[in-house]
Amino acid sequence: MLSCRKLLAASLAGAMLIAAAGCGGAGENPEAPEVALTEENSSLKNGHVFYDPPIQLNIARSVGPDAKFKPGQDVNKNDVTDWMLEEFGVKANYMWTTPTTDNAFYTKIMLSISAGEELPEFFSIPGAQAHELIDSGLMMPIDGLFEKHAGAKWKNAVAEVQDPWLAYTREGQVYAYPNFDYAYEHEDVMWIRDDWLEAAGMEAPKTLEDLRAVMDAFIHLDSSVTGFDKVYGFTAALQSNYTTWLGVNPVFGGFGAIPQIWMKDEAGDIVYGSTMPQIKTALAEFKDWIDKSYFPPEVGLMNEVAAYELFTSGRAGITMGATWCYDWPLQDVEKNVPGAKVGAYPIPNGPTGSFLQSGNGTHYQVVLFSKASKNPQVFFEITDYLYDNYAEPEKGSQFEYGFKDGFDYIVKDDGTVSYIEDDIPGGKASVLFFSAPMIPSQKIAIASYLAEGNEPETPAQIQKSVGWNQIFLDAARIVMSQKEYTVYDLFTGAPTPTMVEKLADLKAFEVSNFSNILYGKTGLDEGFDSWLSYWSSNGGVQITEEVRQWYKDAGGE
Amino acid sequence: MYMHYDTKMYKVFTVFNIIFVTLIGMLCILPMIHILAVAFSGKAAATANLINLWPVNFTADAFVETLTNRNFSHALAISVGRTLLGLAFFLFFTILTAYPLSKSEQDFKGKNIYLWFFVFTMFFSGGLVPTYILMTRLKLINSIFALVLPGALNVWSAILLINFFKGIPKELEESATIDGAGRFMTLLKIFLPLSLPSLATLSLFTMVGHWNSWFDGMIYNTKMENYPLATLLQIIVVQQDFSKITADPHDLADISNRTVKAAQIFIGAVPILLVYPFLQKYFVSGIVVGAVKG
Structure with a gap:
């Protein structure tokens, strides 16, 4: 009996303890920032701003699986945060971090807002999710800060981008x-299997006609060449997203339209690409590819992974994908199939005599600044410094080889510089700035320069070209030569009211309807007409009106 | 009495039954074998999905990488910790809730009010945001208690247990009372030992639940170092959209490394699988059958 009483007493004590923990009150904060001062304590050091005493930035970020830290370091304490403290007197305090997957950052920021917690002073979030936050009125306009702090190099980099601020402008002010x-x-x-081309005795296709001939030759190759009883000409992801990274949007574009993006028709009006008549012709073409077994029979159900598996296992000869697709995953076919060789080639022209392909957008994430932010200018001061000194470093300067010796590169005893993981004690760490100082054209410009046989000379060329191979350089040269054929989705704003209500339904109908056409379940004319009438009678017309209005309001031309 | 066991049809049935059950068993174990085979294979073969049930280009690199990854072992330790602590809290609160509520209204006045008070929470909860605010105000962010306390009392399990307690013959309790046992002694010496099958089942549900739960691990922690294994695996297993990240080929190959993912999934599943055999012996019913004679 005694032991039972003790048990009860203990449980009661436990319950009281828990209750007591709740009585702390919301106001007190045991981790109160030691320093929280403003612009007033800034002075100049080495020609840039320096805060003395240091200021603390309360921020947050998502950390992906590609972020690597030195042993004993973490997001709040690493060589980059140390450098910011020493060089700028800025203490970066990441209040919280999240994974990059599953909208984790968005979930967390929304919970923070609902719970009335302190918002990060600034943070990066996917552009598509930024609109809701901007429209909540909790964010700060930043055009003034950018104008004031951005130097020539930074402004030039931004000027490379078409309509950089369009999507995040509200009543003339930029919020991201x-x-x-x-x-x-x-x-x-x-991407083509060069060894198959050779076996078939053919050249890389330059037109849709050629492409059909090559695919036909590939599927009739002898199994002693391919190693499989049945192989396919072309592999692609056609499951639901027609502009994805191993898709066929450039083939669609050869007919003059790209599905699922907002583009201009011949009259110059903005329309939803999938409703353009060219798509119908393209669908007829793809139906033929399925009928003739150029495509694998399940192509309409394949996602990107299924699409590249066919290529990397050696059962498909052609696919279309980004410049990095050889490095990963396509080169694996050379390891799995003896004698396999992959080459990069320009996109063949369609019946229009040229082609179009959908651009990936100029950015994925944006930085938002909370209205309560005490020191938003710090983001601009440090990023501007990085554009001036880090993005295109001078020979002999601090960042000539990278961020820091022993951190992301190492100068070996013999004086050579190595970027290889195993050479650097503790491994190669990620250099995590608030925002990487990107010059948009830089990477592919360097790659296509090197593709012409030039040796890397400038520090930027040497740094960027680490680990590049000839096939990537070929691909880079090709995209540079065909860049005028890229079209971008013209609608980048927040979903319009009718989109929120109807677009998911319209897209579902579009995908199932197109797949019925591809597999011959409905006739081409009948199927495409039913899609057009579904589009116009289920909100498509209103959505088009709204998109055109948005484009006009945002100042697009 | 057992004559029908000797009939020919019964033998045929037994053979087919065994084949059928074996096939179902295979269906359960084949995915694990496939994952194991991928984990022991070369990277290129895994990218091309060439592996079925036997490794291609055998290598143990993925396991070495996983086991030497400090984040992984740390997350594993947190998961083991939350599962054991969660189980302790669960048993303590659920048993102490179920026992009084299994008594009759005469023994426990107002019992039904309490019962409905609990049942109400089964159907109506504050939802995500209020729960999050509660955890914040209780200062449980980054604490393992944020993962353990919200599920400490599971009303559904308590109701199961109430019904199980009710099914235990009243005579057993009376005999204990005659021998001088009080309420707590009766619980400890009569009810709990007789409830082992249901307690084992509920414990298993709870442990598996704790082991697999990832969302709370993500929102109640501000640092990835505090993530339990399920949250870490969730990040790893979810397909990244490669057109949405800046493409460093080295990173791309790393992130999409299927062999390491497979090794992590396998190692992540093993501890909870080990629990089953230990609880198996309690999954025997009919313990109270024949306890009361006359």
């Missing part, structure tokens, strides 16, 4: 800084 990505690196080239 887009983290611009390298341009063109996600643009498509045609």
